[in-house]
Amino acid sequence: MANCGQLFPVSSTERRPSMNRMSHHSSTPISSARILHRGEPGYEPARREALWNARLPPRYPDVIVQACDVHDVVAAVRLAKKKGLRMGVRSGGHSWAGNHVRDGGMLLDVSRLNQSRIDPVALRATAGPGCAGSDLLPALMDQGLFFPAGHCRGVCIGGYLLQGGFGWNGRVLGPACQSVLGLDIVTADGDIVHASESENADLYWAARGAGPGFFGVVTRFHLRLYPCPRFVGQVFQVYPIEALEEVFRFAHGVRHDVPRSVEFQLIMRPGGRLRKRPHIEIFAPVFADSYRQARRDLGFLLDHSIGRHAQLRLPLLPARIRWLYAAAGWSYPDFHRYSVDNMWTRASIDALLPGLHTIARTLPPAPSHMLWLNWMPSTQPQPRADMAFSMEDEIYIALYGAWKDASDDARYDSWSTERMRELSPLASGCQLADENLGRRPARFMAERNLARLDQIRGERDAAARFYPYMGRL
Ligand SMILES: Cc1cc2nc3c(=O)[nH]c(=O)nc-3n(C[C@H](O)[C@H](O)[C@H](O)COP(=O)(O)OP(=O)(O)OC[C@H]3O[C@@H](n4cnc5c(N)ncnc54)[C@H](O)[C@@H]3O)c2cc1C
Known part of the structure; x- marks a missing residue:
């Protein structure tokens, strides 16, 4: 990602050479974009590049436009309008489901619009x-x-x-x-x-x-x-899978007590290279004014008897953001095939436990895992702004199936969706971050907000130029 975090515009040497100019196909010239029609050399690498997930769906846009600046974007949208093409837009390509890679139409890649100014x-x-x-x-x-x-x-x-x-x-x-x-x-x-x-x-x-x-x-x-924040730190603990019930009861029980400075996460993993047996990690980054405040905020965890069950308990340690990125990245290696799904819930721990046991029993091999996050929007001092975003709840649970070989697709592909389907009576909705709406439609926005969104869409995109959600209730 050239240039991000810099004050400079994209230099001409960073622009890709044009293979094809949009002006060949339209009266609206695209100054610097690369245009690739299906079947042309370069099309398939461009389609591949549009998605981080190695599991590229078998969907083929008619044309891929790699824009270099806003003028390219304008020209591409006008061309799509003129030719009646529907559009999918890609920035970083981290949509797990490949939402922007659709059959037919135009895939507009704006990843090169990556400058920032602080x-x-x-x-x-x-x-x-x-x-x-x-x-x-x-x-x-x-x-x-x-x-x-x-x-x-x-x-x-x-x-x-x-x-x-x-x-x-x-x-x-x-x-x-x-x-x-x-x-x-x-x-x-x-x-x-x-x-x-x-x-x-x-x-x-x-x-x-x-x-x-x-x-x-x-x-x-x-x-x-x-x-x-003046102090950034983290706590890391590991528990054997046999302590599943104690650990999740603890996490659920303290949900009202976790200070907002702490991102309290549980990660359930199968055995892997580092730890041979299935286990549950507690990963709790903290953002505070001082070490003293961070230690106080983490008292709900560090001073609790749950620690008796731990196999590994590290003290509160200062952390650099680059280390935190490395720690989080451990769960999501590149070049893997992912299938994910998720839910928000406010169900009781007794209701959730059978599902958590099933997840533990059926976890595909590493780096597949389950994430539990104590989010607790009710601890916010102020109501959220009025915006389309409107679906959140006490606990977030997400499943990440990950494997390397295409030959394992049939084996692991439906794990996350099936487990979430089973738990769906306990869900209040899902996050769009880890959406899998094409496979399992779920509520992702308050009903009133979705109705307003539809109305705005009808006014702003009457011809339905932009692809809608891949699924919805
Ligand atoms: C490894 C990994 C880690 C993640 N971690 C987090 C996390 O910590 N927190 C979190 O909230 N989410 C997380 N996500 C989910 C991620 O935020 C979403 O998938 C997000 O959509 C990715 O943004 P992107 O620009 O990289 O993806 P893209 O795939 O490019 O965009 C996703 C969708 O957004 C729309 N879109 C993108 N750009 C534009 C645009 N410029 N104009 C109009 N529409 C556009 C398109 O419909 C597109 O399909 C993670 C995903 C992955 C794969």
């Missing part, structure tokens, strides 16, 4: 959708600033911010879309507009939560920044 005095930044949060955040922290970027390397802010964004220190700062002050958007008609509280407020409302169902191309985000 204003430390005003606590503001602008960043292109192809900017990786993992590049932006360390650059901010080097200047004493912070933004709740996502937990893994390579996840770009385009898709991340549109769906909500559950990032570092997210329990204090909220879903990252709450820190979006404005967006530059190319509309379905090919016009460039700015959306904020006071301009195109309907698009501003929709872009904070619509996720893979957004009906425009975001070409730049305007972000609110925060002072960097």
